[in-house]
Amino acid sequence: MRLWISRLSSLLLLPFSVLVGLFRTAPARAAGSGVLNVLGPLAHAHAHNDYEHERPLLEALGHRFTSVEADVWLADDELYLGHFEPDMSRTLQDLYLDPLAALVTANDGSVHPSWDGTFQLLVDVKSGGAEAWRVLERQLAAYESLFSLSSDGAVEVGPVTVIVSGERDRMEMAAAPLRRTFYDATLDDLDVDLPAGLVGMVSANWIDHFTWRGIGPFLARRRLREMVRRAHAAGWPVRLWGAPAAVRHNRRRIWQVQLDAGVDWINTDHLDELAHFLARRRPTRLLARLGSRRDDGAPGGG
Template identity: 40%
Template sequence: MRALFLAAALALAPAMVSAADVKPLAQAHAHNDYEHQRPLLDALDHGFTGVEADIWLVNGKLLVAHEEAHIKPERTLEALYLEPLKKRVTANGGKVYPASEGFTLLIDLKTEGEPTYKALAEVLSKYPDILTVVRDGKVQAGAITAVVSGNRPKDYMLSEKVRFAGYDGRMPDLTSDMPASFMPLLSDNWTKVFTWKGEGEMPSAERAKLQDIVKTAHGKGWTLRFWATPDQPGPQREAIWKELKAASVDKINTDDLAGLQSFLSK
C-alpha cells in the first residue's frame, strides 16, 4: 500500500528537468516568478534567463511576495532564490545553464528603499562567488547579475564602493550617460511609451521609436525590458512578442512560462 501511495505521489509531482536538457532562452524573463508553483525552478525548467522577485523587509528578513497580505516567513529571498541558484551554479561549473552565459535576478523593493536595499546588500554580500560584483566601478562578472527595481535608493547605491546589484533604469534615463556598471538594465511600462497594444500592424512611427530605443540602450551597454505588455494568449500578445523579438529587446516579460518558451523556440 505504501509503495502504491509513493508511486501515485511521484506521478503527480512536477517533473524535474535536467539543466543539460533545457535550451536557455536569452530573451525569456519570468515576471512575478515567485507566484509559480515552484518559484525559480519552473522558470529554469522552461529555459528562462531572467526572473523577478518582489521583496519586503519584515523584522529584518527579506520576504518574497507580491502583496503584503501574502507574506509568509519561510519565503525568504535566500530560500527561494539565492540558495537554489548557488547550488545550481556549483553543479554546472560556474553557470546557471551549462551552455549559456548570463542570468538576471531582478529584485523589486516593495518596502522603503534605503533600509530594504541595505538589508539586501548585506544578504547579497554572502554570495560573491555567484554574483556580478562592482568594485570601484570595475565589473567582476558572475554567473548571476542582480538588479534592483522598485523603490531604488539611487543616491545611496551610487555612493557604494562595492556593489552586489545593479540599478534598474527608466525611460527618462535613456538620455543619461549612466554607466552600465551601475545601470545594466533599463525597464519601463510599455503602455507609457507606446500606444500600440498589438491590434493590427504596429504603426511605422512606433516601430521606428522602438528600434531607436533599442539602438540607444545597446549603444550605452544597457539591456532593455518592458512590462505591462499583453500577456493573455492570443493575436495581440503574439504580435507584440514578434516586434520585441525582431527589435532585439533583451528581456520579454511574461507570467506564461510555457507560452513564451514555445514562442521563442519556434
C-alpha cells in the same frame, strides 16, 4: 503493400516523434534535463513575478529561462516575497538565493548546465527603499563568487547578476564603492551621466509609450526601434513590462515586434508559451546577450 509502407513510415518518423515529445514535456522538468542541454537557455526569456508560479525559480529554469523577477518586502531585517503584501512564510533567500547557489555548485559554476552566461535575478523592492537594498547587499555578500560584482566601476561578472528595481536609491547605489547589485534604469536615465558599472538594464512600461494591443498594424515600430537603439548605445539591455497579455494571439504579436526591434528581455507570466515561441522563431543564443560572457565586464553596460 500499403500496410507495409505505412509501417515503414511509422518507423522512420519514430525518432522525430520522440524528440518532439521530449521537447513538449521538457518545461515541466527542473534545470538539467536532456532537452535543456540540447536547446540551451533562452536569452530573451524573463519570468515576470516568478514567485507566483507553482514552483518558483525551478519552473522558469525548466523552461530554459535566463531571467526571473521577485518582488520583496522588508520586515524585521528580512526580505519576504509578495506582490501586494509580504508572504511571511517565503523569503528571497529561501526561494532564490540558496537554490541558485546550490545550482551553481552542482553545475560547476553555472545556473544552467554547460552554460557560460550570467543568470539574471531582478529584485523589485516593494517596501523599505534604501534599507531593503542594504539588507539585500548583506545577504548577497554571504555567497562567495556567486554574484556579479562592481568595484569602483570595474565589473566582475558572476554566475548570477542581481538587478534592483522598484524602491531604490540611485545615488546611494552609485556611491557604493563595492556592490553586488545593479540599477534597473529608466528611459529618463539615458539623459543622465551615470557612472560605469551601475546600470544592469533599462525597463519601461509598454502602456506608457504604446497604445497597440496586438491588433492590426503596429504603427509605432520606428519609435520602438529608436528607443531600443538609444538604450543599446548606452550599453543597456532593454525590458518592456506591462504589455497587454490577455489574448494569446495578440501577446504573441507584441512579443514578435519586440524581438524585431531588438528588445533584450521578453517579459511574461506565460512561461511554457514563451519558451515554445522563442524556440520556434529565433535560434537560442547562449552568449550573444550583452555582457553574458564572464570576461566581458559590466553585465549591462555603464
